[in-house]
Amino acid sequence: MFPTGRYSLLGEHVFVCASLVILSSMSPRGHPGGFIFIEGGSAVHNDEHYMRLALDVAKAGVGQTSPNPAVGAVVVNGGTVVGLGAHLKAGEPHAEVYAIRMAGEKARGATVYVTLEPCSHYGKTPPCADLLIQAGVRRVVVATTDPNPLVAGKGIAKLRQAGIDVDVGVLKDEADELNRMFFHYIAAKTPFVTLKFACSLDGKIATATGESKWITSSAAREDVHRLRAQHDAILVGVNTVLTDNPKLTVRFGEKRKNPLRIILDTKLRTPLDAHVVADKEAETWIITGGVSREQAAAYERLGVRVFSMPTAQIDVRDVLRLLGEQGVMSLFVEGGSRVHDSFLRAGAVNEVIAYIAPKLIGGRGAPTPVGGLGFARLAEAVELDIRRIETIGPDIKIVAAPKRKEESLCSLALLKRSARSNK
Missing domain, CATH: 3.40.430.10 (Dihydrofolate Reductase, subunit A)
Structure with a gap:
């Protein structure tokens, strides 16, 4: 379930995924797609709780991100969700970008939950691993690794080399199922x-x-x-x-x-x-x-x-x-x-x-x-x-x-x- 709190949205173009409302495009005022968190609950939740939220967010991009995978990210600081993001379309910002933008300064010292290993290479967008390092996050929880040879463990290694704690495998089966088409395409x-x-x-x-x-x-x-x-x-x-x-x-x-x-x-x-x-x-x-x-x-x-x-x-x-x-x-x-x-x-x-x-x-x-x-x-x-x-x-x-x-x-x-x- 979505954490307790009030949320407002920037822009007019929205669609609903599970219990979440996500912007499907940039707003007329140029704000990024995603959620804006206004007032959060203070309940303490475990890693699986926040990763399930990240998976729910990721579902907003299913069928729209090809040839990229669908990815969701959640930023948590002090037991409060301060940022969320989904990758909504190939060539547009990745989930981590939207989540970190939303969190702003609250990303420093936070834990980031992401459904797929952050990328470490330059493609149509800059590396997300670099973004997380620059944002000063303390810990990153990854559901599953990225089989793409351009990533394949490199994103996790870069985060660890920067002194960030990284845990891998939380709700791995659910994350693998979400991107089963992408994983098959990369392998076959x-x-x-x-x-x-x-x-x-x-x-x-x-x-x-x-x-x-x-x-x-x-x-x-x-x-x-x-x-x-x-x-x-x-x-x-x-x-x-x-x-x-x-x-x-x-x-x-x-x-x-x-x-x-x-x-x-x-x-x-x-x-x-x-x-x-x-x-x-x-x-x-x-x-x-x-x-x-x-x-x-x-x-x-x-x-x-x-x-x-x-x-x-x-x-x-x-x-x-x-x-x-x-x-x-x-x-x-x-x-x-x-x-x-x-x-x-x-x-x-x-x-x-x-x-x-x-x-x-x-x-x-x-x-x-x-x-x-x-x-x-x-x-x-x-x-x-x-x-x-x-x-x-x-x-x-x-x-x-x-x-x-x-x-x-x-x-x-x-x-x-x-x-x-x-x-």
């Missing part, structure tokens, strides 16, 4: 892939006649738009474009940006008057397989970027490498079923989000979330770890992650060992 150089689908209780994404609007409730669809806003890009196959003519934009809640739209279209069948080409509400890329420059030119004249892969058949792994090279950190895959099959078979999915409606559709001809021929043997099926189950309106939302192959093999070995011991 490819986007973090979220595969999403909505289906009936009997696993159908449409009726046998193709009707699919709407299987799930408006509450579930609104949640999907929130997730879209948290990703750099949305990907669908050309069949989804031909069948549904989707906009692939964020249309619920506060729209801070529309993600990049990516269409997998082997033979360039996307209509020139499709929403994703004609509406100009978001940038669109089409990834195709070995088409001529003349074919691509018609789309490029309309502002669409066309990437032609070296072979006629598009390989998902090549697509992810391309997107990684283009700086796409996170990818929201929304279908159709053949695209889902391709990503799962390639082992390219990091997270699965399923919305299940309390409806029974039936029909052997009704499509399911994962198409193709399926797996011939149960041992080949993609095993999932269920991370979270919740209800959204009348629907059920399941968040899961595919098990790594080594985890599945280890589980199989343990089962075999158990079977032998029980004989």
